[in-house]
Amino acid sequence: MTGTLEIMILGVSLAIDASIVAFSYGLCTKPWRLNNGLKIALTASFFQYTMPILGWYMLWIANEGFSDYASIVDHWITFAIFLVLGLKTIKDAHTEDDDGEQAPKTLSLGVLLLIGIATSIDALAAGVMIFSQNTSLYLSASLIGAITFVCVMVAYQLSRTLRQIPTQMLETGAGIILIALGVKVLIEHTLV
Secondary structure (H helix, E strand, C coil), X not given: CHHHHHXXXXXXXXXXXXXXXXXXXXXXXXXXCHHHHHHHHHHHHHHHHHHHHHHHHHHHHHCCHHHHHHHHHHHHHHHHHHHHHHHHHHHHXXXXXXXXXXXXXXXXXXXXXXXXXXXXXXXXXXXXXXXHHCCCHHHHHHHHHHHHHHHHHHHHHHHHHXXXXXXXXXXXXXXXXXXXXXXXHHHHHHHC
């Protein structure tokens, strides 16, 4: 039971970044649609499910050699992806279509994949924890994925309450949040 509780706590902590991203995108995607939240939630939960499995097998194969390498580069990759997403969001906030109105915001497959990767790189390390605790790999990964799905959907729903604020301000703020998230990951990993 203790292992399951620890995995659930880990799942919530891993879901925080994805929830913040979902909230940010909920503020700036036009029009606000529940299916956009579902796309983000499904993508994030899929990657949060897959990455611990991948991390577990990499550790099993490399006998901890990969984990040392991953801890050197993972935060830089995450930072770069969040920086790109944040800058794109800010740029889009100031882009108008041919009629002088703001261009509609959508979630492309490329953006969804970047969100999934950026918010789940830390989940590779969860595979190491699962390996070391000798808990069920697939049950643990399923719990992490399910918790991520629920947290992301709640965060996306909450974004709807702030949509009365001018769009350009929301989008610029969302871009800044994404960049700040990348900086936070970078600081956490370089100062530790």
